[in-house]
Amino acid sequence: MKRKLLPFLLLMLLAYAHTLQAQVTVTTNIAPPYSSKLSDYASTPGKVFITLTNTSPSGSMKVYLRATITGTNNNVKIATKSNFRPTQPLILQAGIPYMVDLQTLTTLFDVNSFDLQNITASQIFLKNGLPEGDYSFCVRAYNFDLPTLPVSSGSPFGCTNVRLTQLEPPILIKPFDKETKFSNSNTNVQNIIFNWGIPAGAEPGTQYVLRIIEMLDPSKNPNDAMNSKTTPAFFETTTSANIVLYGPAQPALVEGRKYAWAVTALPGIQGTAYKNNGRSEVRSFTYNQPPLPPPPPPKPANLVQLTYPANNEIVKPYLDTFFFTPQKKTYLTWDFDKSINASNQQVIVVLIKNGQTPEQAIKSNPNVISTKEPSKSAFFDVGIYEGEKLAWQVNITDVKGKLYSSDVQTFSVTPASVTLIYPKDKDFVPDAVIHFQWVNSASLYKGQNGKEYVLTQKPTIVEIKKGQTPADAIKQNTNLYTNGEQGWNLTDIDLSAYSGKRMAWKAESWRDGKSATSSIDTFTVIDFDKSLKNFTTFNLCGYPITVTSISNTQGFNYKGTGTTTLYKNGPIVQVAFSELTIQPFGSVKNNSGKVTAYTDWKATMVLDSVKAVNFKKQSINLSIIQKNISGSFTFEASKLVFAPSIITHWDNTEGHFIDVVKFINPNLTDADYAPNIVGKFKWVSEFLNKDDKGAIKMAEFTSQDDQTFKFDYNQKIPAGTESGSLILNGDVTVLLKPAMQANTEIALSAFLKMDKNLQANFTMAGWYKIICPADSKKTINVDFYDKSEMEFDRSYDAGWNIALNKDASCNALFNTVHLNLSNNPNKIFGITIPQMKVVINDHSNLKQHPEFIFTSVPVNGTDGIKLNESRNIAAANQNIQFYGFDLILKKITCNINKSELAQFKMEGSYTIPFINQKSTYTFIIDKNSLGNANLSFDNVQTNTLYNDPDKGDKCTFKPTFASMEFTKIALNGNFNFSNKVAGKHLNVSGIASPKFAISPDGILSMYDAYSPDMGNTATNPAGDFNGFKFTPYKMTMGKYLTQSTYVLKLSGIMVLADNFSSKNSTNNFTTEVTFDANTITTGGVAYSRKDFATFKEYHHYIKGLDNKSVSFTSQADAGSDNESSSFTGAKLTYYDSDGTYGTGFKAELGFSLKSPVDPTQPTQSVNAILWVGHKQEGYNYWFLEAGQKNVVTIQTGILDLAINGFKGRIFYHMRHDGDNINNSKYYPDNSKFMGVYAQVNLITSTDKGIKFWGDVAMEVLTNNSGLESIKLLGNGTFISQGEGTDGIIKAKDCKLNLYWSPKKATGDFNVELNAASQITISANAGFEIGDGIFHIWGSGSGSMFGQPAPATCGFDLDKEQIRVYGDFKMIDINWHNGGLFCDDDIVVNSGVKMDASFHYKPFQFTGSGTFYGNAKVQECGVTVFSIGLSLNAQLQFPSPTCVSAGLSIFGFDFDAGIRNGGLIFEKCF
Amino acid sequence: MRRLLPYAFALLLLHQTASAQDIEQSTKQSPVSINGSIDLRGIAYSVTGIPERRKPFSYILCGNTNLVLYGLEIPLSFVVSEQDRNFSQPFNQFGLSPKYKWLTLHAGYRNLSFSPYTLDGYTMLGAGIEIKPKGFQLCAMYGRMNRATAIDTTLGTLQPFSFSRTGLAIKLGVGDEKNNFIISVLRAKDDSSSVGIIDPVTKQLVRPAANTVGSAAFRNQFGKHLFVEADAGASLWTNDIGSTYAVTDSTNQWVDKIRKIMPVNGTTEFYYAYRAATGFTSNAFSLKFEYKYVDPQFRSMGVYYFNNDIKSYTVSPSFNLFKNRFRLSGSIGKQDDNVRDQKEATTSRTIGMANLSWDITQQFGVDAGFTNFSSNSKPTVVLVQNKYLLAQSNSNISFTPRYVFANSRHSHVVIASYNRSSLVDDNSITQTVNNITTEIILLNYTYTMVKRALSITGAINRATNELVTGKFENMSYTLALNKNWFKGKLIAALNNTYTTSKGPLGETGIYNLMVNANYQPSRHHRFNLRYTLLNNKPENASNTQIKFAENTTEIGYTLSF
Structure with missing residues (x-):
């Protein structure tokens, strides 16, 4: 207590002291924020509040103020200078508080009037204020007249503490x-x-x-x-x-x-x-730069495409070295989309002048091509434009006059040139008279103006002396050619004096305004030892040839005859070598007077008859196939050229050749000659071309390049203008078949490139195109365009692939490709057809589809034929066929992309592993799997299936990874089937001509008879069948698809009664038992429960029973005559612990009879159903129905109505499903008791213009507590008089139901009015009236002239309110436009909807009106965009009275379910 | 003003000017042409459940056009809206900057930048000229910088009352972009009599002020890779033109000199700031070092805002490797305040940043980022309450692997991202209140059918925020569609996001829908419809968890010509 008291006492004392001198009280308040700038306090009004109160009783006082600002944590002290006194006093009236004004404050806080401690004025200036910290601001009043006398108390009075800061903003x-x-x-x-x-x-x-x-x-x-x-x-x-x-x-x-x-x-x-x-x-x-929108659809390629030359291609005019005349023309080729029905094709080719863009050149320069109406190709004399750059474009006009233009492309032509032909650069020539040849390019002969020139030419041939370059030699040494200028491009020079010398030469040609010079080539002159003639044997590619005669032809060329054997111990055959070329690789080294020559040599061996040679050795890949030739084709020569390569090179420093002869195939040995033909084949062929008038033209082809066969029809065969022969001087054997037909169009040029070691036979006909450049080895790229029919025969080594269209740029479409695999039977073949899909899609609307046909392939290989999904099979609608050759396969592995392959077909003699029998067969895999694959056995042959269980079980036959559900192996004949194999419980014997199916896993089963094409029905299968004895006309049993149910179906001819059937030629009777069982034992039909998939629908099968049952159905069909009659719906269904029906049975029987007298009369029918069951829950149910129709007709006497049928049902613990009279479904239900149903069929008995027929039914239902409901159900069709079969007014599906508890009546009536289908009105009205329920409604709508009615309206009335509504259409536009690719539709409609409801008590009106509009845009039948807009307004009064209006946007055609959005204005008063 | 001009021209200028586009080359086509665009937008808004967050209807019309007359280009821009207010800067602005070759004139509302210290993007209504022949530049702008404002009660203290203020800025420079020397000056003054006005709202006295700022800058490039640059500015600011306070340090000689330029009295303050940088740049690597000093209170009437009281060092290296597939850049710096020792505590900030972008394969890449701001205060006086001492770090780390696979038919983009932001407070007094951790994880997959021009995006986003008030957890599920029709003329996008948000106040489900349709039937016309729906449905609606729904519809039309 004392401690607490002490401060209080001190305070009191202080207060006392204060009052002693404190005649004035000073209170200081500063408003935040507390800036560290003094000037803020000095001059801001409302910042500092100083209140002075004169407490002295002695009246007014004159005072002035002094201030002290003390930093409590930084020792800064600022105090008003001691000599400071303002000029004017503040006069304080006694007791009246005085608020110090701004002027006084400004004076008080002027920094110039302060004494500063621990801080300077410049610091305040530079630091922009006081240092941060806690400060005490004190103000004290002093007597104005006695400036040193304070009149208010000192600190803490008159003080306020603040924290001065000047913080940075965030x-x-x-x-x-x-x-x-x-x-x-x-x-x-x-x-x-x-x-x-x-x-x-x-x-x-x-x-x-x-x-x-x-x-x-x-x-x-x-x-x-x-x-x-x-x-x-x-x-x-x-x-x-x-x-x-x-x-x-x-x-x-x-x-x-x-x-x-x-x-x-x-x-x-x-x-x-x-x-x-x-x-x-x-x-x-x-906020998030918008994401990139999906890229727009790729720009469709121009419908007109220029194909040759490619854009910016440099075209080299063809130099025909065979005739030494320049080939001038080339073909420009293009293509256009099939959708263009072209009527005119215009080609524009222009020279590009300096500074012009190709487009400008096309517009302004003259067209230099004169071809008229070409189709996809045009001659263009490219040779006369050597050194020029040209632009070209094709304009296609279709039959409607619409213009399609290609892009403008350019190509350049190589400049005019002179090319040296012989000797070739770095060649060796004998020291004899040499025939120098060169060739000039086209523009030297012919100018762009059409003028033909005569050339002046001159070769320069010089010796190269030591230390000279060839160019020096040309300049400095004497020209061996001394005849000066000449007019031709060949000359003979005697080089006998230059043996062992290196020579250089060039040729130049010129004419008025143009000249060209060749490059400088070098060659070496050799003195060749002619004693070579005397050798008697040489080895030609492993074949030791004994020379019997030899003679030198020219230079190093010899010809002769000899004998050889083509394989070890083989027969001796005669050979002629007509072109044995021994090419010295150079140097002749003088060694003790002897000359040694290292040579390369080539020989052409002509066998007497290649075909006569019997090549039995499998490893010999030598065959020339001449087959399927038709037309006038001449296979002129069949010369084999053996040309082993020799690798060596010239050593300049040594002056001689190093290295000796090496064969490129090191495996070749003399011991086993001719393992493979290694070398180059050369043969010459020619074919004839008929022109329009039937004249035969000869076309000529020459291939200069060893590796590349350029096959340019367009260039070679200008239709009807030129002729020649085809020489393929390379690795290829080419067969053209048939001869070029009249009017054959060869669309495009191409080349085929083949690596060596190959032989290929091409049989071609028709219209085709080859453009697949390819350089990868071991690959042939072929591209056939359009309606080609091509046989493609060649042999392969292991590991080779044929790549068709490897390059996606190639277009290819095959009608047929024949692949001859006969030469390499032990090898594995990979056939790669990548990218076919692309190509096929491009031509997918062609009627013909490509097929790949493999012919004559005795495939004995261990791996069979492999067709791998990823590589082999490509496009849709593509067929692969194996035809007509023996095939012994242990395995066919065929992984097929099912969705794309159209068909895989094998035909021929074929050994089926799992039955160990050879058979002829047709075997097709289509995209559904191994479908329609028929395997036929002759019935003269006894076939045994599984007679050796070991073999049988070990065999596998899995053509696809999918199942073989649709596969059928037809066994036609008398067969014995045994079931020795465990698990194959089937024993059938003595069955004549049955058809059974063998499933992919080798299990023989009798398949379901109903599946398409599954003829596994045994005809007359008299005999024992697993314990059953049958003698039906036909017996079928099988499983459907993968189901476990067996269906036993009996059908035959049943004679029902004398009068009722004469239809005995075909089956009129079918009985079917379905077993839910997966095995059939010899002990009879074993029935075991098993869940299985939902049944497919069959016409006799009971549907809707979705769980385990055995059904019995029988039907007899009447014949086509009038006296026919049939049992229908004879069914016995057995339920076993069914989830819905429990255990029980349902027996149904129907019998219908057509009038034998008048077939137009309604069919009379009688039916009955008995249904008894027990539910697992512990109750029984039953159902009994009996009915007839058209058997008896009873006139009612009312409105011409007659009763023509009735039906009664009584049921127990069952429930009727629904209120519809047409619904006859009943379910067990323990909550129900007894029910009675009676139905009467009514009909107008005479036609008096109004027709009515329909059914009226009453159903009384009880439950465990009594009566549940009474329903009156109706379904009538009432037709008033009128046009058409439907009349004018029709009532249907009317319903009147009375419910007992709680009491209620409901009705629903539908009426349709139809005036000749031009105006229709349909109306619906209904009611629901009962205890506390009163509700009536009605609505109507209709159509006019095929359009929906402009309005629908309706009302709805109940005890509390009435509502009327309507919908009035105002705009209804359907715009349809047949677009370029598909149709576009725009649908716009709008209308007004009104809806008003009046609530009676208390009165309340709610009304709304809506204007709405919908727009929908469809493209190709797909809704692209749909939007609806509605403007609506609502009014409601009196309590509360509200008005609202809104705009809503709806109907976005997005799946997300967005329907609503918009704006609402709402105001209630 | 007249006295000022010689000084102004004596000073030199800095930096590049604003918005006149260089168009002299396009004049060959036709002597008179106009191009540009006009954009009209209407925005309708409705909300239920909460007060309106924007106007029920608003519109804006803005245009940017360029008129070309015989090689003279006159760009013109304008904005018109119902939202015009009498603020210091009018909402609706209009300006043009015709240009011919190296001469540009400015008229109307323009914002030019002469130097970071003198005139830096401050919007002026006035006239200007830029003369920029090669190797030399002289630019000047004169105009009104603020218009006198009536008080907007909605703004409160955030928008102080201001006088109409006019200013002149001049820039003079020599050299090109690599080597140059530029000086500039700004002189601005409130257009008022020397009497202050009391802000009726804040009750504060607003006094007319004057400001003169000078700045010099140079840049020198040594060879290809090395450069040195520096700039400096000095500002003299008189808070109250009419103040009767005398300058305390009257002995300072140059105070008298300055007085000739602008009013100087006891409310005049002087600040300076400078910056120097040197750097090395090459294709694969660059390094930059920068030093910066800014006086406390550094202000300039030509600059909207200055982060001041700063002394900082920054080193920024960057690497660019593997043919641009690996890009790493970063910077680390130290920044101190209290450069004049007048704060109770000196706060040091360490600022670190690193960004990595690495395309590991053509399809797969990673982006990662890291930023850290840590602040630490050390008292400079004896008695400082601990609570005022800042010791905290803000860090943000993000990691975004992405996988992009595209060919001409499909594209797949998979992006995952992890982002974590945290504020860690080391001050024991405040840490319980301040610590915040935010984590965002997202997984996004976009599939585009290129030929159908259809993109489908599915994304899951999880965001958690741990604050002192509790943990907020948002899970968002997004499904978005984007489709083009008619070769991209019609673009529609639909974006659905459903977010479940858990917080201390309960759980809420938020549905965001965005529908955007863009139709551009030709190059000239573009229609845009955007609709957004925001539906917030708390599990238990209350005063703090309000159930509300917002509809915003925007219809736009753009005319390009």
Whole structure:
């Protein structure tokens, strides 16, 4: 207590002292924030409040003020100077508080009037104020007249403590300035962190205002945007944290929009002051740059495509070295889309002048091509434009006159040139008279003006002396050719004096205005030892040839005859070598007077008759196939050229050749000759071409390149203008078949490239195209275009592939490709057809589809034929066939892409492993699997299936990975089947001509008879069948698809009664028993439960019973004559612990009889159903129905109506499903008791213009507590008099139901009015009246002239209110446009909907009107866009009275279920 | 003003000017042409459940056009909206900058940048000229910088009352982009008599102020790779033109000199700031070092905002390897305040940033980012309450692997992202309140059928925020469709996001729908319809968990010509 009292006493004492001198009380208050600038306090009104109160009783006082500002934690002290006294006093009236005015404050806080301690005025100036800290501001009043006398108390009186600060505003951290990408860039889930740094020195709990504004003009300065922001701001929030998570509940930021944001720190409780009023910098960010829209559909390629020359291609005019005349013309080729029905094709080719773009050149320069109406190709004399750049374009006009233009492309032609032909560069020539040859390019002969020139030419042939370059030699040495200028391009020079010398030569040609010079080539002159003639044997590619005669022809060329054996111990055959070329590789080295020559040599061996040679050795790949030739084709020569390669090279420093002869195939040895033909084949062929008039032209082809066969029909056969012969001087054997037909069009040029070691036979006919450049080895690229029919025969080594269209740029379409595999029977063949799909799609609307046919392949290989899904099979509608050859396969592996392959077909003699028998067969795999694959056995042959269980079980036959459900192996004949194999419980014997199916796993089963094409019905299968004895006409048993159910079906001819059937020629009787069992035992039909899949629908099968049952169905069909009659619906269904029906049976029987007298009379029918069952829940149910129709007719005497049928049902513990009279489904239901149903069929008995027929039924239902309901059901068709079969007025599906408890009556009536289908009205009316229920409704709609009615309307009346409504259409536009590719539709409709309801008590009116419009755009039948707009207004009164109006947008055709959106204005009064 | 001009021209200028586009080359086509675009947008808004967050209807019309007359280009821009207010900067602005070869004139509302210290993007209403022949530039802009504002009550203290203020800025420079020397000056003054006005809202006296800022900058490039640059500015700011306070340090000689330029009295303050940087750049590697100093209170009437009281060092290296497939850039810096020792505590900030973008294969790549701001205050006086000492770090780390597979038929884009932001407070007094951790994880898959021009995006996004008030957890599920029709003329996008948000106040489900249709029937016309729906349905609606639904519909039309 004392301790507490002491301070109090001190305070009292102080107060006393204060009152002694304190005639004036001073209170000082400063309003926050507390800036560290003195001037803020001095001159800001409302900042500092100093109140003086004169407490002395002696009246008014004159005072002045002095101030002290003391820093409590930094020792700064500022006090009013001791000599300070303002000029004017403050006059204080006694007892009246005096508020110090601003002028006084300004004076008081002038820094110039302060004494400063621990700080200088310049510091205040430079540091912009006082140092931060806690300060005490004290003001004391002094007597104005006695300036040193205080009149108020000192500290703590008149003081106030403040914390002076000048904090930085918050520093923004995230988002960064101008940021555009947020972590949610791709999701649009709004989740942005706004984060800023807490200003250093800020009070805990400081509040920050985050403000975000949308920059409507993103180019604006964000500061401007913030300064001119909208109200309210886009987003503003106050938080005490330094982070705001801007989540999905915040207003949605729009992608791509720019926003500005800033954070303002609010002054804290302690008045912390911030610079810039606490506001941070203003930053902007762009909310997620909009994601890239999906790329627009690729621009369709121009419908007109220029194909040759390619754009910017450099074209080299063809130099025909055979005739030494320049080939001038080439073909320009193009193509256009099939959709263009072209009537005219115009080609424009122009020279490009300096500075012109190709497009400008096309527009302004003259067309230099004169071809008229070409089709997809045009001659162009490219040779006369050597050195020029040309632009070209094709314009196609279709039959309607529409113009299609290709892009403009360019090509250049190589400059005029002279090419040296013989000797070739670095060649060796004998020291004899040499025939120098060169050739000149086209433009030297012919100018663009059409003028033909005579050339002047001159060769220069010189010796190269030591140390000279060839060019030096040409310049400096004497020309061996001394005849000067000449007019031809060949000359003979005697080089006998130059043996062992290196020579150089060139040729130049010129004419008026143009000249060209060849390159400088070198060659070496050799003195060849002619004693070579004397050798008697040489080895030709492993064949030792004994020379019997030899003679030198020219230079190093010899010919002769000899004998050889083509394989070890083989017969001796005669050979003639007509072109044995021994080419010295050079140097002749003089060694002790002897000459040694290292040579390369080539020999052409002509066998007497190649075909006569019996090549038995399998490893010999030598065959020339001449087959399927038709037309006038001449196979002129069959010369084999053996040309082993020799690798050596000339060593310049040594002056001789190094290395000796090496065969390229090191495996070749003399010991086993001719393992494979290694070498190059050459043969010459020619074919004839008939022109329009039937004259035969000869076409000529020459291939110069060893490796490349350029096959350019267009260039070679200008239709009917030129002729020649085809020489393929390379690795290929080419067969053309048949001869080129008249009018054959060869569309495009191409080349076929083959590596060596190959032999290929091509049989070609028709119209085709080859353009597949390919350089990869071991690959042949072939491209056949359009309606080609091509046989493609060649042999392969292991591991080779044929790649068709490997390059996706190739177009290929095969009608037929024949692949001859006969030469390499032990090898594995991979047939690669990549990218076919692309190509086929391009031509998918052609009627013919490509087929691949493999002929004559005795495939004995261990691996059989492999067709791998990923490589072999490509396009849709593509067939692969194996025809007519023996095939002994242990395995066929055929992984087929089912969705794409059309058919895989094998025909021929074929050994089927699992039955160990050879058979002829047709075997087709189509895209559904191994479908329609028929395997036929002759019935003269006894076939045994599984007679050896070991073999049988080991065999596998899996043509596809899928099952073989549809596969059928037809066994036609008398067969014995045994079931020795365990698990194959089938024993059938003595069955004549049965048809059974063998499933892919080798299990023989009798398949379901109903599946398409599954003829596994045993005809007359008299005998024992698993314990059953049958003698039916036909017996069928099988499983359907993969189901476990067996169906036993008996059908035959049943004689029902004398009068009733004469239809005995075909089956009139079918009985079917379905077993839910998966095995059939010899003990009879074993029935075991098993769940199985839903049944397919069959006409006799009971549907709707969705679980285990055995059904019995029988039907007899009447014949086609009048006296026919039939049993229908004879069914016995057995339920076993069925989920719905429990255990029980249902017996149904129907019998219908057509009138034997008048077939137009209705069929009389009688039916009965007995149904008894027990449910697992412990109750029984039963159902009995009996009925007849048309058997008896009873006139009612009412409105001409007669009863022509009735039906009665009584049922127990069952429930009728639904209120519809047409619904006769009943289910067991323990909550029901007994029910009775009676139905009467009514009909108008005479036709008096009005017809009626229909059914009326009454159903009385009881439940365990008594009567449940009485229903009157009706379904009538009432036709008034009128046009058409339907009349004018029709009533249907009417319903009247009476319910007993609670009592209720409901009715529903539908009426249709139809005036000749031009005007229809349909109306519906109904009611529901009962205890406390009163409801009547009606509505109607209709159509006029095929269009929906302009209005529908209706009403709805109940005890509380009435509602009327209507819908009136105003606009209904359907716009249809047959577009380029498919149809476009636009549907626009709009209308007004009115809806008003009056509530009676209390009275309330609600009404609405809606104007709506819908628009829908369809493209190709697919809705592209659909939108609806509605403007609606509602009115409601009196309580409350509300008006609302809105605009809504709906009907977006998006699956997301977006239907509503829009704006609503609502106002209640 | 007249006295100022010689000084102004004596000073030199800096940086590049604003928005006049260079168009002289396009004049060959036709002597008179106009191009540009006009954009009209209407925005309708409705909300139930919460107060309106924007106006029920608003519109904006803005245009950017460029008129070309015989080689003279006159770009013109304008904005018109119902939202015009009498603020310091009018909402609706209009300006043009005709240009011919190296001469550009400015008239109307323009924002030019002469230097970071003198005139830096501040919007002025006035006239300007830029003369920029090769190797030399002289630019000047004169105009109104603020218009006198009536008080907008909605703005409160955030938007102080201001006088109409006019200014002149001049820039003079020599050299090209690589080597140059530029000086600039700004002189601005409030257009008022020397009497202050009391802000009726804040009750504060607003006094007319004057400001003169000078700046010099140079840049020198040594060879291809090395450069040095520096700039500096000095600002003299008189808070109250009419103040009767005398300058305390009257002995300072140049105070008298300055007085000739602008009013100087006891409320005049002087600040300076400078920056120097040197760097090395090459294709694969670059390194930059920068030093910066800004006086406390550094202000300039030509600059909207200055982060001041700063002394900082920054080193920024960047690497670019493997043919541009690996890009790493970063910076680390130290920044101190209290450069004049007048704060109770000196706060040091360490700012680190690193960004990595690495295309590991053509399909797969990773982006990662890291930023860290840590602040630490050390007292400079004896008695400082601990609570004022800042010791916290803000860090943000993000990791975004992405997989993009595209061919001519399909494209698949899979992006995952992890983002973690945290604020860790080491001050034991405040840490319980301040610590915040935010984590965002997302997985996004976009499948595009190129030929059908259809994109489907599915995404899952999880965001958790741990604050002192509790943990907020958002799970968002997004399904978005984007489709083009008619070769891209019609683009429609639909974006559905459903978010379940769990927080201390309960659970809420937020449905965001965005429908956007863009139809551009020709090059000239573009129609845009955007509809967004925001539906917030808390499990238990309450005062704090408000159930609300917002509809925003925006219809736009753009005419390009």
